[in-house]
Amino acid sequence: MDALKVVSFLNRRADFSLPDFSEYWRTIHREHALTLVEAGFIQGYVQNHAVGAELQGLPAMADGSPELWIDALDTLERLIGSREYQQGAGPDEANFVTPPVLACVTHERVVQEAREPSAMPGAIKLMLVVRRDRQASAPQFRERWLGGDGTPLLAGQPLRLTRQAVVETEATAAFDGVECSWWPDLDTLRQAWQSRDPAAGGELIAADSLRGLLACEEVVVPPPPPAGG
Template sequence: MTVYRINYLARRHPQWTHAAWVPRWRRHWRLAEPRPESATVRRYIQCEVLHDADPVPHDGVASAEYVSLAARHANRAAAGYHRIMRQDEVQVFDSLIADCSFIGSHHVVFGAGTGPFKVVRFLKRRASVAAGDFVRAWRGLHGARMIEAWPAMLSYAQNVAVVPERPDGWGLNVDGSEELWFDALAPAVACATSETLQRIGSHLFTVTATVVTDEVILKDARDPSA
């Protein structure tokens, strides 16, 4: 079964310091958690950004994994639920989640797909590379090269952007993202800032953002036997 996730890369509302923002961000999930629509999500992860070289650093990365394709459609169609969440978003983030997110199919290429720290890269395919060729090369040889480059890496996964729901595309204008997990912060930062990471895949895509995060799983209702 194909697994679908909405992924977002967010900055905090200017009214918050980063330290004050993180617990406020956690409360954003607590607003969603008791609502019936939260049953469409079987796994929800908030990742605080710990390192970001962007001149305007990001503050958080989050992923919500849908129970099924039907659950994804039901969630996206729940207008009342999203209206409530958007009302809170304007107090938490510097832009709405719809403007900094994309939905993708999630593929764990190596390892367990989790860990204490991870590097997340957001990717935009080069105009010279056809969409189909990009996916085939990224999910094929590129993934193998990433695993080979970092023997200490715990796990590696890819999120392949699906066809956008709106005519103007996803708010986060990417073709996908990739996640590399490590057991400590230092090797994750070393990976994120390495020339090797910048070089691998550069013929296929440009990198719109690279962040190092922790990983806090706030909900996990997956079948452990799956």
């Protein structure tokens, strides 16, 4: 079974610079989040911090993206209602984040595991967020997206590639899919972006829905291994 992962996108408060936002998130808010790990709600926790760079023609999605691995759909409901969240991470978001926070529960599929694990530390991570074409039903999108149709959305060979599709129960989701790719450096990523086929995924992805986040991944709690791994 694919892993369940909560993917969220955060934008900083107007009075925070990007470095200040990242510092608060990786220190004060991180400690609140770790209480949720200790309580057993979260099985893996990754912070994706925006690097402050852009790709031409790609609308920026956010200033950061937390990824939380959970073991069941009802875990998120229990997490939000928990004392640890209500008295910690929940109210602390207002101290550095501007609402709304876009978040969806997704199934994750590892399309390509790391080809060069030693190159992963310090890699640039691109998170591409998509909405499905309305000609494709949600189940059709999920099956084809996780199956690798149109892989990858960029040219070139990333170090690693994963895809996430929103679970079928989320009828009003803020997005339908995410593709994450890791690249050795920003120049290589920009070359892959410039060489991409703009029509890639055209039968699945709504026109002009592509948004993205260029980030540096910081693993706080290593996620569980993929199914069968």
